[in-house]
Amino acid sequence: MAKKGLLIVISGPSGAGKGTICKQLLAEESQLRYSISATTRPPRKGETNGKDYIFLDEEQFMKMRDRGEFLEWAEVYGNFYGTPKKNVEEQLNQGYDVILEIDIQGALQIKRKFPEGVFIFIVPPSLEELESRITKRGTDSQEVIARRLNSAAKELEYVCEYDYVVVNDEVDKAVQRVKAIITAEKCRPHRREINIQ
Numbered sequence: 449m450a451k452k453g454l455l456i457v458i459s460g461p462s463g464a465g466k467g468t469i470c471k472q473l474l475a476e477e478s479q480l481r482y483s484i485s486a487t488t489r490p491p492r493k494g495e496t497n498g499k500d501y502i503f504l505d506e507e508q509f510m511k512m513r514d515r516g517e518f519l520e521w522a523e524v525y526g527n528f529y530g531t532p533k534k535n536v537e538e539q540l541n542q543g544y545d546v547i548l549e550i551d552i553q554g555a556l557q558i559k560r561k562f563p564e565g566v567f568i569f570i571v572p573p574s575l576e577e578l579e580s581r582i583t584k585r586g587t588d589s590q591e592v593i594a595r596r597l598n599s600a601a602k603e604l605e606y607v608c609e610y611d612y613v614v615v616n617d618e619v620d621k622a623v624q625r626v627k628a629i630i631t632a633e634k635c636r637p638h639r640r641e642i643n644i645q
């Protein structure tokens with residue numbers, strides 16, 4: 449049987465660049481798989497069902513939740529988000545490393561269930577830079593932007609719940625740091641079978 453893969457949880461304020469970092473990591477690392485979350489948020493322009501998210505209505509989401517099909521779920525900015533359990537477990541069992549890009553509430557739930565996961569918090573270089581990135585993205589209303597910035601300041605207080613903090617000053621550098629974390633984690637004695645004669 450294949451050695452179980454690493455469960456990698458990435459969180460950070462909206463606009464910190466988690467999505468871009470994950471995309472680049474997935475393009476560069478063939479042993480990595482992305483867990484596609486379910487959400488009740490309506491699709492943004494350019495988002496595809498089944499690729500970016502599994503878009504559900506609230507009734508469908510709650511049915512999945514009640515059947516215990518989520519590894520974790522949370523309400524974020526007025527919408528529900530959840531990580532479907534089956535796919536993550538299958539990929540890990542096949543030896544792939546699985547990356548979850550989820551909010552702090554979800555990460556804390558995963559930490560209780562899978563303390564052996566690797567928890568990485570991505571931060572922007574500053575709150576000013578964060579505001580500029582969210583505004584430039586142009587996908588959110590002024591009200592949503594204000595809410596996201598307010599949450600970002602609060603979210604930064606949770607950094608210490610994570611194993612690692614990566615500052616996303618430049619995407620390439622941030623990706624290299626995450627790769628270094630994955631490499632180092634795989635060298636930890638409790639993840640290795642060591643046979644020294």
Ligand code: 5GP
Binds near residue numbers: 489524
């Ligand atoms: P967005 O709507 O901008 O795609 O995501 C909003 C927030 O929801 C982000 O912080 C993102 O990481 C988080 N999120 C996405 N998928 C999940 C999930 O499956 N579970 C949880 N708890 N949060 C998620």
